[in-house]
Amino acid sequence: MMELDDIDRALLRALVLDATQSAGALGRDLGLSQPATWRRIKRLKESGVIAGHRLQIDAEAVGFGVTVFLGVKLATKGRVSLEDFERAVTAIPEVQTVEHVLGLYDYRLRVVARDLSDFERVLRRRIMTLPGAGDVEANVLLSEERLTGPIS
Structure with missing residues (x-):
């Protein structure tokens, strides 16, 4: 370090x-x-302290007015590899982030959609059909404040 x-x-x-x-x-x-x-x-x-630069796009300004955080529990652990799930979920354009987490759910996804009916389409046709997808919990983003991080 x-x-x-x-x-x-x-x-x-x-x-x-x-x-x-x-x-x-x-x-x-x-x-x-x-x-x-x-x-x-x-x-x-x-030294790797600065890991890269990223352009931040306002999703609402480009027509994606809904952001949803999904907790996804894999239904068939052992029968589907984590790599298969990750490969499939990262191919969905509406999925902005995929985080493998410890806790109630196996993955946390940040999903954008044009509106709630568009999100429902993404959920039903793309996310729920992923290999190994089981229980899903959705949390709709109401507002967001950006914190700069733990740099003291």
């Missing part, structure tokens, strides 16, 4: 809020030169 100093942590907090900022702009805010800031970012990437 890489040792992070206060400047590294401040740099990470700034990048979490807006990863498109230039090294020069970040450096000005942190009291560093552009080359020093760039070297720190490069070191954070090479």
